[in-house]
Amino acid sequence: MRRILATALVATSLAACGQQQTGGTAETGQQASSAPAAPEMSDAEKQALLASYPAPYNTADLANGEAKFGLCRSCHTITPGGANMTGPNLHGVFGRKAAQVANYKYSDALKNSGIVWDASHLDEWLAKPMTYLPGTKMSFAGLKDAKDRTDLIAFLMVETGHKPQ
Numbered sequence: 001m002r003r004i005l006a007t008a009l010v011a012t013s014l015a016a017c018g019q020q021q022t023g024g025t026a027e028t029g030q031q032a033s034s035a036p037a038a039p040e041m042s043d044a045e046k047q048a049l050l051a052s053y054p055a056p057y058n059t060a061d062l063a064n065g066e067a068k069f070g071l072c073r074s075c076h077t078i079t080p081g082g083a084n085m086t087g088p089n090l091h092g093v094f095g096r097k098a099a100q101v102a103n104y105k106y107s108d109a110l111k112n113s114g115i116v117w118d119a120s121h122l123d124e125w126l127a128k129p130m131t132y133l134p135g136t137k138m139s140f141a142g143l144k145d146a147k148d149r150t151d152l153i154a155f156l157m158v159e160t161g162h163k164p165q
């Protein structure tokens, strides 16, 4: 009898946990732009979202962007409510001020940067983070190829459900 009760309790709390993640409690206060979670989007929906972005992002290669995100995965998650690792979770980063993820300890350089992340800031940042923002603790050498950056940024926008302004 005890055991059955315990199992039921575990199941209930797991369910509650799942609800919290999809509900995105951490994200209330942000625009709907980052609300939809990409895993629920079909490939056709992703392509439609991509096509709605301004050039050059509308014609970006999402498969190459996903491959380039392989360079970020060791330090960043991108899913809603994903863990902070060496770097903060990146879901909802578009349109948001830098250094806003709760429970992540940012450098003073990023906290005081005044950056609001959009595609063009990300493009400069990803080309050479430590030159763009001296004092940042993102120790990533940079992504030199402009087309790779465009593809990666488009991938990040699509995966976080970012809608063009």
Ligand code: HEC
Pocket (backbone or CB within 6 Å): 068, 069, 071, 072, 073, 074, 075, 076, 086, 087, 088, 090, 093, 097, 098, 099, 100, 101, 105, 106, 107, 108, 109, 110, 111, 117, 126, 135, 136, 137, 138, 139, 140, 143
């Ligand atoms: C070696 C680990 C590492 C790698 C690889 C890395 N990052 Fe980071 N990233 C960090 C750290 C650490 C920070 C926090 C920087 C700070 O506080 O100065 C950060 C911060 C960021 C931010 C700012 C987030 C915010 O909340 O303001 C963005 C955007 C970002 N990274 C994108 C990327 C992308 C895209 C890639 C892949 C091309 C990447 N990073 C690769 C460690 C990494």
